[in-house]
Amino acid sequence: MxxxxxxxxxxxxxxxxxxxxxxxxxxxxxxxxxxxxxxxxxxxxxxxxxxxxxxxxxxxxxxxxxxxxxxxxxxxxxxxxxxxxxxxxxxxxxxxxxxxxxxxxxxxxxxxxxxxxxxxxxxxxxxxxxxNRKEVKAINRGLNAVIEAAILATRYTLIADNHEKDEMKKMMELYADIVEKCGGRREKEALKILLETLRKSN
Ligand SMILES: Cc1cc2nc3c(=O)[nH]c(=O)nc-3n(C[C@H](O)[C@H](O)[C@H](O)COP(=O)(O)O)c2cc1C
Structure with missing residues (x-):
């Protein structure tokens, strides 16, 4: 299939x-x-x-x-x-x-x-x-960046190494910039939830 x-x-x-x-x-x-x-x-x-x-x-x-x-x-x-x-x-x-x-x-x-x-x-x-629905959608860099940031965030809490954590934070900032620049309302809302979740887990 x-x-x-x-x-x-x-x-x-x-x-x-x-x-x-x-x-x-x-x-x-x-x-x-x-x-x-x-x-x-x-x-x-x-x-x-x-x-x-x-x-x-x-x-x-x-x-x-x-x-x-x-x-x-x-x-x-x-x-x-x-x-x-x-x-x-x-x-x-x-x-x-x-x-x-x-x-x-x-x-x-x-x-x-x-x-x-x-x-x-x-x-x-x-x-x-x-x-249920066929959606035709152009590539949105903001959407891709939120997904990358979400993957990083799910790994972040599992990592003990501080150097690796710092690298992840830098990447997260880069993704956040892309979301702000290219994302729509849903991407920005998703980023907000993500950053809030990370802040609480720190
Ligand atoms: C875009 C994305 C893709 C992911 N892909 C996987 C995957 O392929 N396998 C996996 O075990 N976790 C993956 N994760 C992490 C899980 O979603 C995450 O650990 C989640 O909290 C597991 O939830 P659960 O305990 O309810 O199953 C991914 C996360 C994101 C954001």
């Missing part, structure tokens, strides 16, 4: 992954869906940190849904806080995000440990796809 129409293309596509625990509690987190193209066939994977809720949920239920969205606020919220119940809907009885442009429900099977034993690679098999 090719997922290009639903927004997942070659390389790594940043989406919000929704999962549920064995007891049915939903969770959402930004995760990269890795597409490896071999001749005409695509293989899909995710690499998950073992400390994440997403990791424990897929260990329990062996499924995840990719929610394709361009909303930077949703990315930042999903990265740092639990989303509210009203933000979820159901697709084949599985939690997905109401506002997403498309949903892809995947079967998710453990493949191997990577990067020592910090990361675990899972192979994904698409089970069902729904396209």
């Amino acid at each position: 090719h997922l290009k129409e639903a927004g997942i293309d070659e390389g790594i596509s940043e989406v919000i992954v929704t999962t549920k625990s064995a007891s049915g509690e939903p969770n959402a987190a930004p995760i990269g869906i890795i597409a490896v193209t071999n001749k005409d066939e695509n293989n899909y994977f995710v690499r998950l940190y073992k400390t994440s809720k997403t990791f424990s949920n897929v260990q329990e239920t062996h499924k995840l849904a990719a929610n394709v969205t361009n909303d930077p606020v949703l990315f930042v919220e999903a990265a740092f806080e639990p989303l509210s119940e009203s933000q979820f809907s159901l697709f084949y009885d599985f939690p997905v995000l109401k506002e997403a442009n498309s949903w892809i429900l995947f079967d998710c099977v453990f493949s191997k440990k990577t990067n020592g034993s910090e990361n675990f690679l899972f192979q994904l098999t698409p089970l069902a796809v729904k396209i």
Whole structure:
């Protein structure tokens, strides 16, 4: 099954992954869906940190849904806080995000440990796809910069080395400048949430 129409293309596509625990509690987190193209066939994977809720949920239920969205606020919220119940809907009885442009429900099977034993690679098999809305959007550097800043911010709290932390702060300032210059309202709002979250964790 090719997922290009639903927004997942070659390389790594940043989406919000929704999962549920064995007891049915939903969770959402930004995760990269890795597409490896071999001749005409695509293989899909995710690499998950073992400390994440997403990791424990897929260990329990062996499924995840990719929610394709361009909303930077949703990315930042999903990265740092639990989303509210009203933000979820159901697709084949599985939690997905109401506002997403498309949903892809995947079967998710453990493949191997990577990067020592910090990361675990899972192979994904698409089970069902729904396209809610087709969005045509030009590249916005502000959006890209918020996503980069959000990735840095999720790593920042895990890093102990002060030199590395200082380097990250410098990069964060660069991304913040790009958001201010090129971003729209949603990008600026996302950056505000991000900086506030970092300030509280310091
Ligand atoms: C754009 C973006 C992409 C990310 N990609 C991944 C990923 O591929 N794998 C991963 O384990 N964490 C990834 N993260 C970090 C997780 O989203 C973050 O650790 C999150 O807090 C995990 O939430 P959870 O504990 O609810 O699963 C990414 C973060 C961002 C902002």
